Amino acid sequence: MLPAGLKFERLHHASGFKDMHYRRLGTSQLEVSEICLGTMTFGQQTALPDAHAQLDFACAQGINFIDCAEMYPVPTRAETSGQTESIVGAWLQRQPRDKLVVATKAAGPARSLHWIRNGPRALDRANLREALEGSLRRLRTDYVDLYQLHWPERNQPMFGRWKFEPSQERECTPILHQLEALAELQAAGKLRYFGLSNEHPWGIMEFVRLADSHGLPRPVSVQNAFNLLNRTFEYGGEETIYRENLGLIAYSPLAFGLLTGKYLLNPQAAGRIKLFPGFAARYEKPGVGPAVQAYADLATRLGMAPAALALGFCRQRWSVASTIVGASDLPQLEENLSCWQTQLSADALRDIDAVHLRHTNPAP
Numbered sequence: 617m618l619p620a621g622l623k624f625e626r627l628h629h630a631s632g633f634k635d636m637h638y639r640r641l642g643t644s645q646l647e648v649s650e651i652c653l654g655t656m657t658f659g660q661q662t663a664l665p666d667a668h669a670q671l672d673f674a675c676a677q678g679i680n681f682i683d684c685a686e687m688y689p690v691p692t693r694a695e696t697s698g699q700t701e702s703i704v705g706a707w708l709q710r711q712p713r714d715k716l717v718v719a720t721k722a723a724g725p726a727r728s729l730h731w732i733r734n735g736p737r738a739l740d741r742a743n744l745r746e747a748l749e750g751s752l753r754r755l756r757t758d759y760v761d762l763y764q765l766h767w768p769e770r771n772q773p774m775f776g777r778w779k780f781e782p783s784q785e786r787e788c789t790p791i792l793h794q795l796e797a798l799a800e801l802q803a804a805g806k807l808r809y810f811g812l813s814n815e816h817p818w819g820i821m822e823f824v825r826l827a828d829s830h831g832l833p834r835p836v837s838v839q840n841a842f843n844l845l846n847r848t849f850e851y852g853g854e855e856t857i858y859r860e861n862l863g864l865i866a867y868s869p870l871a872f873g874l875l876t877g878k879y880l881l882n883p884q885a886a887g888r889i890k891l892f893p894g895f896a897a898r899y900e901k902p903g904v905g906p907a908v909q910a911y912a913d914l915a916t917r918l919g920m921a922p923a924a925l926a927l928g929f930c931r932q933r934w935s936v937a938s939t940i941v942g943a944s945d946l947p948q949l950e951e952n953l954s955c956w957q958t959q960l961s962a963d964a965l966r967d968i969d970a971v972h973l974r975h976t977n978p979a980p
Contacts, residue, residue, distance in 0.1 A: 635957065636678035639937045641863040642836030644809045646761055648717050650931060651956060652681040652865060654942030659699030660689035661888070661944040667703045669946045675711075677953060683839075683865070683940055685721035685766055686751050687732055691892045694731035701754035709756055718755065719762035719865075721813060721839075722747040724769045739769045740789045741797040748806055763807040764839055765794070767814040774814050775898055791822050795832045802833055811837035811865070817852040824860050835862060842866035842936065844875055844911055844926050845904060847972060854935045863937030869930045870923060870952075871899060877912040877922035888944075907975035914967055920958060923951075928958035929968055 637650045653674040658667040671682070688700035701720060708718070722744055725736050733746050748763060769788040773780050798810045812820060812835050820838060827834040838857060842849050842864065849864065857864055870876055878885040889899075915925040930939040941956070943949035960968075 638680070639863065641762070641809075641865075641937055642811075642857075643834060643861055644762075644836040646717050646809060646836070648681040648863075648938045649679045650936075650938055651677075651679050651953070652683050652719075652938045652940045653679050654867065654940040655682065655684050655700050655704055656688045656690045657942060657944045658689055658703045659696050660691075660693075662689075664703050664706070666945055668707045670943065670949050671704070671707050673946060673949060674953075675716075680715060681717045681719070681938055683719045683721075683867075684751075684755070685723070686747055686754075687721075687723045687766065697731055698750070698754055701751055705754050705756035713757060717761045718757065719764060719811075720751045720755065720760050721764040721766035722751075723766050738789045739765060739794050739797075741793065741800070744794070744797045745801065748801055752806065759806055759808060761808045762811055762837065763798070763801070763809075764811040764813045764837070765815075768812075768816075768819055769794075770819075772816060772819070791819075792826050792830065795823065795827055795830070799832045809833070809836045811835050811839060811862075813839040815840065817856045820853070820856050820860070820862065824862075834860075837863045837865050837937065839865040839867055839940075841868045842930065842933075842939075843869045843871045844929055844968065844972070845871045845899065845907055847976070849935075857935060864935045865938050865940060866930050866933075866936045867940040869939050869941065870926055871908075874899060874904065874908050875911060875922055875926040877908070877915070880909060880912055903975050907971065910971045910975060911968075914964075914971060918960075918964055918967075921955060924955035924958040925960070925964075925968070927952070927955050928960045929965075931956065931958075932960055932965070 638647045639650060641648050682704060684701050684704055686701065687697055689696055722739065723732050723736060724739050733743060736743055751760065767774060771784045771786060801807050810833065812823060815838055823835050840849050840853065872889055873887040911925060912922045915922040930936055941952050943952055
């Protein structure tokens with residue numbers, strides 16, 4: 617049962633899935649499927665024909681929510697940046713646009729993304745406008761339903777960094793100025809709603825506080841990593857979105873494939889971790905291997921695949937409005953979605969918590 621204070625709704629529509637749910641995203645009018653199709657492999661591991669096949673298959677299952685970013689595919693390279701949106705845009709041309717929720721993201725500075733917009737230096741008015749207009753051209757649409765700030769411009773630990781370092785402070789665009797720029801783009805009809813990504817509780821609250829105090833649009837969502845190996849969002853993030861009525865869009869539910877258990881069976885199994893050395897640095901920690909093994913053992917005891925355990929956990933977490941599920945090819949997507957509707961018992965959820973507490977630091 618959802619806590620009474622959380623206002624997103626579970627809505628039932630006919631779809632390819634037996635029981636696809638659609639949930640209102642935060643305070644918006646967006647009704648998003650509980651599965652969001654992730655596209656960050658499109659243009660790198662996934663060529664256009666297979667990408668379009670994945671999009672067609674996802675829609676046939678009742679998925680109406682598609683997530684992109686201007687910097688995709690990943691790992692980012694100058695010669696491929698923007699190709700994901702172009703691939704989705706070519707597909708979008710033959711779809712009923714008003715039936716889909718299309719999300720994309722603006723890259724911030726500080727990750728050496730010198731090829732995006734000739735060197736992004738800030739999430740200021742000029743950069744946000746240029747970023748969104750570029751995305752609209754590639755997506756071949758007049759508007760995006762959800763426009764997200766891919767990561768904060770300010771100094772903040774993320775992507776494997778786990779400590780805040782005051783010595784890394786730098787000049788950045790004030791959050792109020794970012795809100796004002798987004799409000800202008802919304803008023804121009806180029807975006808319907810905006811959201812945050814890779815954000816911490818302080819940042820979420822500051823966006824909400826300044827939006828409310830200045831009469832500007834609020835963020836409606838937060839897209840953060842959330843999976844059995846990374847539950848840090850529960851330590852402050854969940855209370856924040858509960859009290860402020862934002863939806864969590866959970867990404868990386870399988871932790872770059874680690875939670876499928878395939879690397880336990882074959883350490884050289886095909887996947888992004890092996891294809892792109894260093895890409896999964898955030899999971900190169902001593903406790904990850906034992907935790908993956910413990911979850912795989914639990915899945916075996918419960919008579920299910922490790923991926924089903926991982927996806928079922930995200931699906932049943934009260935704070936998650938939608939979970940991003942992606943794949944490098946159509947068979948992998950079909951396999952992942954076949955696991956989606958696994959129902960975990962209360963005992964299974966308690967067992968998951970027990971593994972979590974054994975293999976991570978206790979909550980503060």
